[in-house]
Amino acid sequence: MATIDTSSIFSIATETQFVEQALQTFRYQYQNNNVYQRFCNLLKTDVASVDSIAQIPFLPIEFFKNSTILSGAGIPEQTFSSSGTTGSLTSKHAVLDVSLYEHSFRKGFELFYGSVANFCILALLPSYLERSGSSLIYMVDDMIKTSKHPKSGFYLNNLDELALTLQQLEANNTKTMLIGVSFALLDLAEQYNLNLQNTIVMETGGMKGRRKEMIRQELHHTLLQGLHTSHIHSEYGMTELLSQAYSKGKGLFNCPPWMRVLTRDTEDPLSVQPHGKTGGINVIDLANVHSCAFIATQDLGKVYEDKSFEVLGRFDHSDIRGCNLMVL
Structure with a gap:
């Protein structure tokens, strides 16, 4: 062969x-x-x-x-799987060499944002954490470990703790990245008065049936208003891929080479x-x-x-x- x-x-x-x-x-x-x-x-x-x-x-x-x-x-x-409604078929991506995935997401992130070690990584991904087999969780878990910041970590539904952590990091001018699924970021934006000047807010898409679907422009406008940040970043990836495209604002994505x-x-x-x-x-x-x-x-x-x-x-x-x- x-x-x-x-x-x-x-x-x-x-x-x-x-x-x-x-x-x-x-x-x-x-x-x-x-x-x-x-x-x-x-x-x-x-x-x-x-x-x-x-x-x-x-x-x-x-x-x-x-x-x-x-x-x-x-x-x-590894076999990564997509989320799906009860009874629906989900995608499965069998990965022969997971080191290719690791190389891809590490190098891709570095090309767009520099070393992950320079960030505190906060992950608000409840719908992904609540199931197994998520390629996004695999990637973000690696980022959290690589960042080595004591406050880096996953947040399931504990928004109070997350909001307090963000306020502390902002007060210390800590370079932070908040990666979140859309519906959870909207909950955060609506419930807390945050002013995120040192935090990159990155949405990974998806209401996952928790809220009504919104077009990206409406979603970003709501998040900008609620989180008081200059841009909403986005990640474009999926179970069936091993690479991600990134947007640093206005919904325009760029791919790694x-x-x-x-x-x-x-x-x-x-x-x-x-x-x-x-x-x-x-x-x-x-x-x-x-x-x-x-x-x-x-x-x-x-x-x-x-x-x-x-x-x-x-x-x-x-x-x-x-x-x-x-x-x-």
């Missing part, structure tokens, strides 16, 4: 290097991922002629709910949209070398000339096109 060199993934510095690595990964995954190979074959993909990113098929993210998506052989070191977002036509899932036009979000995550690096998500968004992107919402199931190939 063929192998692939993963050592160059995190040293990508140019567009040419990215494209070369993406094409190499595509060919490897076609040869070594049964589900992806069958998907490409049903699309009648001429693998030998694929010489650009636009020609690579993107696997619908729903496949992670009913198939094990693995490229290569081996026993997974080994990750890329494209958009597809909602009526023609095999086409790539031009810059600035709304479409379904496709993600290339080259750290996902042992599962699938080319994923068609259920998110809607726009990509701009500088490769930044924004997330505008999600497809309704009735809007998803081209997923009749799910019956592999």
Whole structure:
């Protein structure tokens, strides 16, 4: 069975290097991922002629709910799972080499924010803590341990303690990052009079059925008002990926060099949209070398000339096109 060199993934510095690595990964995954190979074959993909990113098929993210998506052989070191409503199918991401995930989130964070050791990390992620298998909890737990700040830690529903800790850290001018799920950050913003001038507030999305869904602009406006901070940052990641994009404000995300977002036509899932036009979000995550690096998500968004992107919402199931190939 063929192998692939993963050592160059995190040293990508140019567009040419990215494209070369993406094409190499595509060919490897076609040869070594049964589900992806069958998907490409049903699309009648001429693998030998694929010489650009636009020609690579993107696997619908729903496949992670009913198939094990693995490229290569081996026993997974970790299996991450998504949250879901009772009785619904959840996504499962079998990770053969968890060190790739660790390398990806550590280097990605450092590129955007510098060393995590310079921060006190506070995590307000109750819906994730209340279940097992969360890749976000795995990442944030590593950040908390790496920060080594005595106040770093998880907060379940103890908002009083969290608010007091934030006030103490602010009084000491401590560089702090508060990572929280949207509904819990809204609870914090509404119940406490905080003034967070030394704290980066990062929302990870999701009301998880706890509150009515809000568009990002409305959510950020409410958080800015309630927490008295200059910007609301965001993290864009998911169970099926091993890399994250970050926004430092206004909902505009940027990817690390080994990750890329494209958009597809909602009526023609095999086409790539031009810059600035709304479409379904496709993600290339080259750290996902042992599962699938080319994923068609259920998110809607726009990509701009500088490769930044924004997330505008999600497809309704009735809007998803081209997923009749799910019956592999």
